[in-house]
Amino acid sequence: MLIGRWLGSLVNRAVLLVVGFVVLTALLVALAGALLSRSELEQQAATQVETIAQLVAGELDDKLSQRLDALSHVAESLTMSEAAFEVRAKILMRRQTALQHLFDGVYLIDATGKVIAENPETLKMIGTDVSNRSYFRISSEQLAPLISEPYRSHYQGRAAVMVAVPLFDHNKRFIGMLGGAISLAGEHLIEEFSDIRIGKTGYLAIVTRGGMVLANGRTGEVMRPISDANPLLQDAMGGFEGTARTRSSEGESIILSVQQMSEVPWFVAAVWPAREAYAPATRIKDAFLWVLLVVILLIVPMAMWRFRRLMAPLGELGQQVRERHMGVRNNPVGVSGSSEISQVADIFNMVMDERDDVLSSLAEREAFFRSLSRGAPIGIVQADVLGRIEFVNPQFENIIGLRLAELSGSHLFDCVCESDRDAVIQGWQQALEEQEVFRGRFQLQGPNAGSPVWCQVMTAILETPEKVMGTITVVRDISHELAVEEALRDEQQRAEIILGVMQDGVLMADTGGVIRYANQAAARFLGAGGEYVGKNVFELVGIDHEDQALSHEWFLGGNDLDSLYVTLRNASGDLFDVDLSMIHIRQGRQNERLVFVLRDDAERRRQEERLSWEATHDSLTQLLNRRAFTASLNKCLGDMPRQDTSSVLMLIDLDHFKPVNDEGGHLLGDEMLRRLSDLFKDSVRQSDTVARLGGDEFGIILPACGMGRAKTLAERIRAGVEALKIEHEGRIFGVTASIGVTELLPTDRDPKDVVARADEGAYAAKSKGRNRVVVIPAPEQ
Incomplete structure (x- = not known):
């Protein structure tokens, strides 16, 4: 209550506004300065921490490299x-x-x-x-x-x-x-780095990618698993390198920089607490708040004194306005003071003069209203508070079939058809009691007119602050509109019958996504049975195109769509491959609509997937064909520089396969190839590539395998091929394999060169008596 009375004074409000403006401006400036200074401090701190981590990691790499070179030199x-x-x-x-x-x-x-x-x-x-x-x-x-x-x-x-x-x-x-x-605790490697401090409390840690702490400048622990669950450190164990602000295991905000070492799978972590790094910004903020408090204490008394001086003429003006309103004063009001106060006095004098002019023109305005209503294209009826007609325009006379002289004094409800009269009277009275506008649609008919006329009627109260003067009623003939609506309903019914028997789903939604219409076929796409009209289509289904979710705004802002292939997912979890078309109706208007046509496209997509599979696989063995094998080999060569373990290529050429085909028949040869294919697939990892290159030649790509494991695998495959036997018509058929193996190098670029090396190994195996594995070293080896 006391605060409300204090704020009732314009002077107090002005003072409060000035102080608020000063405080807000100061706070905005301080905030901007604090953000800029803090941003600069963050950048400098991050750069400093990152530089220290890089220097330490580089120094450790140099020490390890120097010792490795020294031992290698002695070993020679x-x-x-x-x-x-x-x-x-x-x-x-x-x-x-x-x-x-x-x-x-x-x-x-x-x-x-x-x-x-x-x-x-x-x-x-x-x-x-x-x-x-x-x-x-x-x-x-x-x-x-x-x-x-x-x-x-x-x-x-x-x-x-x-x-x-x-x-x-x-x-x-x-x-x-x-x-x-x-x-690790000696003087030759890590000890000199573990005591390095960043600021006062920052420290260094050296950790292996396996999670073993080699040095910790904060705790001094050595050879212990890392205990900090910081996500950045977990990423560093996977090879991450960089600087970021995060939190320590104790919840303290820190700046953490990770630098990976090149000589060994270790990384250096430099840690600097944020509270220490940003301490200068905190001191500046505290000093600013004290200065702001002193400024406010000086501004408030000065502003109070000055605004009271400025507002004194306004009080005198208020007194003169009160006297003029009560009739005590006949002269115009006027006070000395600012230009704004003088302007208020002039406006008040002008308003008082205009009030007298308005009162004298009311009669003229009434005459003008009557003349204007005569030319109006809709019927206008003026009645008194009891509903008795005082004035009608010519358009209403044409609707009823009676003139003003015949209608004057009669009740407005006498023009309503008897079948509608009771309901109209009840609604009209209720609207007037609640001081609302009465709206209705019913039939009007004069005593001498023919068939009734359908009209849309609106009645409002004519009143002044002192009393109710009557009602004004607007009447519009809607007979032609109703006939058009009936024709439209017939057309809509025919359209709904056509859409109902269509196999394609058709639905119409407004700009908010609310469904206005959906045929029976659309129900299958929308999910379980139910009433969809009035629900949001984008809440019922999700639409994806090329791994991108298409939103309501995407459809609303885009152009018409013709045959867009999408995946539709409804609330029941059903997935549909859909050929989607969409058109805008009345685009850009208030009653714009979006019409979607949904055609089930699953069969066509299955056909495309089958053709795509056949283009990359061998139909007999279900293995990859030569084209897919070459693509996989190209990818493996591209990944070589990023792999720690070398990849290996293996070419398998079957021995004595022709007698199987010639003596046992092609069906037996095909069965032999299928069983060998199953043997190859079962022998390798899921990440390896097995392909039939043509006839009785097969290729296997072993990414990141290493030559030792590859040779063991090749021997196992050779033994498996030799052990595979098929009995046919009392005879036992079998084959052996000549296998060429070569290692992929980071310098390999052309897959033809790698295949040629492995093929050379298979050829050498055949020349040495078949049924063996021959390794062809890479050129650099």
């Missing part, structure tokens, strides 16, 4: 016989003093995985069997240097990584391994 000088290697191992190891500055321990391991020499000798690892270690197993199998996954060493259980380089004799035969161990 240790080429000797296996016997000499085992005898001279300790002497050779004592000479490698330079490696002590790069590794925490250097080992010579024989071909069986036993440590035969170490440096320094205090490690006490001589005689230890490391053949079960993954670094020895992988390096001895691949015969290539590697940097191992982190592991717990035999020496005091320390966390370490091993840089392993295989050793060979002069005949390139594996005789042992040179290994350099780096302790």
Whole structure:
């Protein structure tokens, strides 16, 4: 109540408006400044965190690369016989003093995985069997240097990584391994990075893609599974690299940058708490709020004093207006003050003068109304409060068949047909009691007229603030319109009969998607039986075209559609392949309609899918044909640069297949090909490609398989082909396979070159007596 009285003053409102404007402007400026400064701080902080992560990852890569190169260089000088290697191992190891500055321990391991020499000798690892270690197993199998996954060493259980380089004799035969161990807690690799701080509380973490923490600048933990469920870290384990704002496991907002390492499957994570990174922006905001408070305390008293001075003439003007209205004052009102207040006084004086002129022109206006209504194309009736006719225009006289002289004084309801009169009187009285406009459609008939005339009637009250003066009634002859409506209903009924027997679904909706009409065929597409008129078609069904959902706005704003192939899904879960047509009726108008024609297109699509399958598959074996095989090989070659494990191509040429066809018949040959096809499909993975290239030649693509697994698989397939026998008319028929295998390289571009290498292997297998596997090395090997 007190606040309402205070706001009743124009001065107080103006002061409140000024203060509000100042505060709002200041807040907007502050908000804009805060957003800009915070955006700049976010960018700078993200750049700083990302730069640190990149520097640390690069430095770690350099350290690991330097140590791998050093071991490889030493390994090249240790080429000797296996016997000499085992005898001279300790002497050779004592000479490698330079490696002590790069590794925490250097080992010579024989071909069986036993440590035969170490440096320094205090490690006490001589005689230890490391053949079960993954670094020895992988390096001895691949015969290539590697940097191992982190592991717990035999020496005091320390966390370490091993840089392993295989050793060979002069005949390139594996005789042992040179290994350099780096302790994760030692000075040679990670320790100097784990103490790096970003700001005051930011830190670094080094994690493997397998989720093992190698260093954590915040907790100091080593060789423990990652405990933070942050989605960004989970993505980093899959190869993600970048910088983003996220939340730590404690719910704290942080800036996190992930940088993947190139030498090993590790990544460096740099973390900086957002509260520390954005601290300058917070201090600026606090200072601004104090300044704003001081400004408000200064503005409010000054604004109150100034507005009271400005509003004083307005109060004097109000007093003069009151006196003029009560008749105490006869002179025009007028006060000194601002131009706006003077303008208000002039307008008030003008309104008072115009009021006198209006009163004197009421009689003229009534005469004008009567003359205007005479030329109106609709009937107009003026009656008093009891419904007695005082005036009618000529159009109403033509409708009733009586003149004004005959109608004057009679009751308006006498012109209504007796069959409609009681209902009209009741509705008319109820509308007037509720001070509403009465509307109705009924028949009017004069005493001397012929057949009744259908009219649309509207009656409104004529009143002033002081009293009710009567009613004004507007009458429009609608006989011709009703005849047209009847003809339209007949046409609509004929159209509905035609649409009802159509096989295509037809429905009409307004611009809001509400169904105005749907034939019987459309019900199958809309779902379970029911009444659809009045429901939204886009809530009943979903329409997709080329994996894109077509919305109500898409149809409404687009052009007419002729034969658009879509997938329609209704609320019952039914799917239909539909040939959809759509046209706009009265496009752009208020009563615009959309007409949809739905034709079931499932059979045509099934035919297209069958033709597409036949174009890429062999009809006898159901395997891919040569065209699809070439496309798969091209894709595999394109994926090679992104794969860690090489892909392999295998060509299979059947031996002695012609006698099966000649002696057993083509049907037996076809059965043999089908069984061999099933054997090939059952032998490979789902991701592998098996194709019949023509006749008795087959091809298999093994993505990311590796030559070792491919050779094993080829031998298994060869043995399976050899074991497959078919009995026919008392005879046993069988074939063997000559298989050519070659490895795909990232440098391979033309599939013809790869197929030629594998074909060369199959040819070599046949020349060596058939029923064998021949591996053709890639050119670089």
